[in-house]
Amino acid sequence: MGWKSFKKTGQVQADSKLASLGLLIVDDEKSIVTTLEESFRGLFRIYTATSGPDALELFKANDIHMVVSDQRMPHMTGIELFSHIKEINPTTIRILLTGYADINAVIRGVNEGLLWKYVTKPWNAEDLKALVREGARKYYKDAGLDVPSFRILGA
Numbered sequence: 001m002g003w004k005s006f007k008k009t010g011q012v013q014a015d016s017k018l019a020s021l022g023l024l025i026v027d028d029e030k031s032i033v034t035t036l037e038e039s040f041r042g043l044f045r046i047y048t049a050t051s052g053p054d055a056l057e058l059f060k061a062n063d064i065h066m067v068v069s070d071q072r073m074p075h076m077t078g079i080e081l082f083s084h085i086k087e088i089n090p091t092t093i094r095i096l097l098t099g100y101a102d103i104n105a106v107i108r109g110v111n112e113g114l115l116w117k118y119v120t121k122p123w124n125a126e127d128l129k130a131l132v133r134e135g136a137r138k139y140y141k142d143a144g145l146d147v148p149s150f151r152i153l154g155a
Contacts, residue, residue: 020045021066021136022046022063022064022066023043023044023065023066023067023132024049024058024062025037025046025049025067025068026050026067026069026078027069028051028070028074029050029070033048039125039128039129040129044132051073051074051076052075052078055069056081056085059088059092064092065136066092066094066095066136067092068128068132069094069096069097070096070097071096071098078098078109079108082096082114082115086114091139091143092139093135093139094114095118095132096109096115096117097118097120097121097123098120116135117135119131
């Protein structure tokens with residue numbers, strides 16, 4: 001599928017390399033999950049959860065390659081979730097959404113290799129989309145696969 005088709009429809013073909021990647025979005029605020037889901041609809045196979053334990057179950061049951069998670073959630077923080085995910089599949093791209101107050105958790109997560117990148121709240125939607133697309137390309141590269149050349153809005 002070419003750029004013209006994407007520009008017209010806003011989506012990639014179902015057989016595109018990006019569309020074949022699973023993206024798990026985790027936040028205890030349903031409105032944030034919905035907003036993020038809408039941002040990535042048509043680009044990836046989307047899975048959503050509103051808690052760490054639910055996200056972990058989805059991760060175990062599905063082929064998920066990238067996770068975008070909030071840090072502060074009841075029952076399990078984003079860093080704790082990433083620790084479990086890394087044990088299951090260390091190649092998963094893990095991106096943390098966090099407020100500045102959680103900087104110590106971010107530092108710990110980076111130092112322990114639990115996250116690939118973090119984004120502070122509030123985030124810029126286009127910057128986050130570009131970062132997740134960069135994560136998709138990193139996933140392909142790290143897996144020794146051909147990196148998708150598909151470009152989206154200057155990505």
